[in-house]
Amino acid sequence: MKDLFDKIYRDKGPLGKWASQAEGYFVFPKLEGEISNRMKFQGKEVITWSINDYLGLANHPEVRKVDAEAGAAYGSAYPMGARMMSGHTELHEQLQNELASFVNKEAAYLLNFGYQGMVSTIDALVSKDDIIVYDVDAHACIIDGVRLHMGKRFTYKHNDVESLEKNLERATKMAEQTGGGILVISEGVFGMRGEQGRLKEIVALKEKYNFRFFVDDAHGFGTLGKTGAGAGEEQGVQDGIDVYFATFAKSMASTGAFIAADQEIIDYLKYNLRSQMFAKSLQMQLVVGALKRLEMLRTMPELKAKLWENVNALQSGLKERGFDIGTTQSCVTPVYLKGSIPEAMALVKDLRENYGIFCSIVVYPVIPKGLILLRMIPTATHTLDDVEETLNAFSAIRDRLENGTYKRLSAAVAAAMGQ
Numbered sequence: 312m313k314d315l316f317d318k319i320y321r322d323k324g325p326l327g328k329w330a331s332q333a334e335g336y337f338v339f340p341k342l343e344g345e346i347s348n349r350m351k352f353q354g355k356e357v358i359t360w361s362i363n364d365y366l367g368l369a370n371h372p373e374v375r376k377v378d379a380e381a382g383a384a385y386g387s388a389y390p391m392g393a394r395m396m397s398g399h400t401e402l403h404e405q406l407q408n409e410l411a412s413f414v415n416k417e418a419a420y421l422l423n424f425g426y427q428g429m430v431s432t433i434d435a436l437v438s439k440d441d442i443i444v445y446d447v448d449a450h451a452c453i454i455d456g457v458r459l460h461m462g463k464r465f466t467y468k469h470n471d472v473e474s475l476e477k478n479l480e481r482a483t484k485m486a487e488q489t490g491g492g493i494l495v496i497s498e499g500v501f502g503m504r505g506e507q508g509r510l511k512e513i514v515a516l517k518e519k520y521n522f523r524f525f526v527d528d529a530h531g532f533g534t535l536g537k538t539g540a541g542a543g544e545e546q547g548v549q550d551g552i553d554v555y556f557a558t559f560a561k562s563m564a565s566t567g568a569f570i571a572a573d574q575e576i577i578d579y580l581k582y583n584l585r586s587q588m589f590a591k592s593l594q595m596q597l598v599v600g601a602l603k604r605l606e607m608l609r610t611m612p613e614l615k616a617k618l619w620e621n622v623n624a625l626q627s628g629l630k631e632r633g634f635d636i637g638t639t640q641s642c643v644t645p646v647y648l649k650g651s652i653p654e655a656m657a658l659v660k661d662l663r664e665n666y667g668i669f670c671s672i673v674v675y676p677v678i679p680k681g682l683i684l685l686r687m688i689p690t691a692t693h694t695l696d697d698v699e700e701t702l703n704a705f706s707a708i709r710d711r712l713e714n715g716t717y718k719r720l721s722a723a724v725a726a727a728m729g730q
Contacts, residue, residue, distance in 0.1 A: 325676045329652065337656060337672060345370050346564075348692040350669070357669040358697050360687040365534050365642060366614040367691035368604055369564035381599035389595045394421075395582075398592025406602050407569070413605060414532075414540045414557070415549050416571035420581055423593050425558030425568035429527060430456040431586030432556065432570055433496070435579075436525065437462065440491030442482040444475065444522070446498065446508065453496055453527060462491065469501075472512045479520045493521065499528030499542030500535070503673065503686065505639030507531070507542050514551030523553040533562025534642050539608050539615055559597075563604045567593050617691040618642065621698060625689050628702045634709070644687040646705065650712055653721030655683040658708055661717070666704035 323330065326338070335341070342359065343351040346369040350359045368374050390398040403421055411419035422428025433456030437443060443457055443464040457464050463485055468474035475495070482493045497508035513524060528541040536544030541557065543549035554576065558568040570580065582588070607614065622642045629636050635647040650658065652674050662668045662685075673684035685705075689698075711717055 332656065337659060340669075342669070348690065348694065348697055352663060352669050355664075355667065357663060357667045358693075358701060360644075360668070360670040360689070360701070362690065363530075363561040363688055364564045364690050364692070365562045365618055365688070366564070366608070367617075368562070368607065368614075370692075371607070373607065374564070374600065374603060377603040378596065378600045381596040385595040385599070387594055387596060390592050392592060393588060393590060394592045395588055400592075400595065400598070402595065402598050402602070403593070406598055406605070409602065409605055410569050411571050413538070413609065414555055414571050415544070416555060416573070418574040418577035419569045419571040420577050420584075420587075421593050421598075422568040422570065422584075422587065423590055424566065424586075425529060425556075425560055426452040426455075427586045427590075428568045428570065428584070429453060429556060430459065431584045432554070432580065433457060433494075433525070434459045434585065435583040436523075436554070437494055438491065440486075440489040441494060442486050442489075442491060443494050443496065444478045444482050445496035446470065446501075448498075448501055448504070449496060450498060450502060450527060450529075453498075457496075462489070470506060470509050472509055472516070475509075475513065476516060476520075479516065479522065482522075483520060492523065494525055495522050496525045496527070499526050499531035500641040500643065502530050502643060503645065503677070503684070504637050505530075505641045505643030505645055506637070507535070507545070507640040510542055510552070511546040511548050514548040517551065524551060525554040525556070526552045527556045529556070529558045529561055530641060530643060532557035533608055534615065534618065539612075559601055559604070562608065563601060565597055565600055565604060567597050567601060614691050618689065621689040621691070621693045621695070624695055624698045625687065625693075625701070628698060629705070632702060632706055634705065642689055644689060646685040646687065648683040648685070648709065648712060649681060650683045650717065651681070651721070654712065654717040657717040657720040658683065658712055659685075661711065662704060662708050666707065668701055668704045 346362055346364055349356055390400055392398040407419045407421055429452040437460055439461040441462050443460055445453060445457060445466060446469055447466040448469040465478040465482060467478045486493055497513060500507055531542035533539045535542050543552045553572060555571045559565040626636055626644055637645050655672055655674050659672045671686040673686055678684050
């Protein structure tokens with residue numbers, strides 16, 4: 312019999328095999344200082360394009376004040392216990408009611424964490440006779456939730472409505488045999504590519520097929536739509552979304568999440584979400600802080616306006632300089648380049664050390680081999696000077712990539728890894 316750990320000793324995985332070269336710099340980096348457009352990395356100031364603080368609330372003085380006051384009033388423990396037992400308060404209910412109103416749903420329910428909550432919500436919504444149909448590029452939390460499903464599931468090609476319809480036809484035939492229902496899952500904004508989900512077209516398919524629609528709008532909440540209520544509002548189909556999910560970890564610059572739906576659906580989920588039934592309640596400091604953040608989303612449209620000023624300046628500037636930013640329809644700004652993983656490492660090190668630009672790097676297996684994705688997240692705290700400095704840096708590193716500089720610099724890394 313094999314030792315359970317044999318596979319760990321033998322194969323570190325597609326990303327883990329680069330740990331000795333990457334850890335502490337390319338992965339698990341340590342940014343220091345106050346969360347803002349400029350922070351410290353290894354003692355040097357860098358323009359940070361990798362923080363999901365879209366509206367700049369993380370270090371807003373009003374937010375810091377409320378967070379501190381709530382911490383002093385309640386500490387970091389209260390309330391103790393799960394919501395169903397001893398962790399339920401009027402402020403939890405108030406936040407839920409305000410969130411539901413903000414996203415135009417009858418009711419909402421708080422989740423301790425977005426990832427955990429998404430997994431548990433999918434698990435609670437379906438039984439073994441039901442069929443799940445979901446976008447092949449769905450976030451890992453959706454994929455992990457689907458993995459718990461004991462029934463059938465199908466993926467459709469990314470944002471491909473024709474592929475979705477073919478899978479709905481398959482799912483419909485199967486549901487007629489099992490006696491179950493169909494759950495379609497999409498993201499409001501896909502976090503790597505920045506594309507909005509085809510929510511309007513998916514909702515339109517309800518006229519032809521009988522299914523319920525679940526949307527993960529982590530990147531759309533607070534950034535899209537006239538009021539900031541997300542991708543459903545942006546596309547005019549919020550009413551057609553049966554279960555709406557958003558996290559506090561991005562526009563709200565905090566911890567936690569929520570789901571919103573018709574009252575009867577939320578009442579059901581309250582009593583069947585295992586991740587909430589058997590876990591400690593969201594602490595009061597976070598609840599009070601979220602109430603303040605939500606108030607600012609509602610009453611300070613200038614935050615979203617500044618965000619989009621920066622988004623438009625960055626994205627239009629990149630396109631004018633000939634960069635490939637894909638088909639983003641959101642704040643997420645991907646820059647696609649061609650190169651190997653060692654070249655990507657050399658490029659990013661140059662960008663950080665010599666140009667003072669810090670952005671996330673994405674390589675295979677997250678994206679196809681031979682591609683480098685530099686993922687940028689503009690925020691309301693960035694300035695137009697930050698944008699111009701970054702555009703100049705990107706032009707410089709593209710030239711060095713194309714003339715082979717990074718290939719030569721990365722040769723030692725590739726040799727060490729036996730590539």
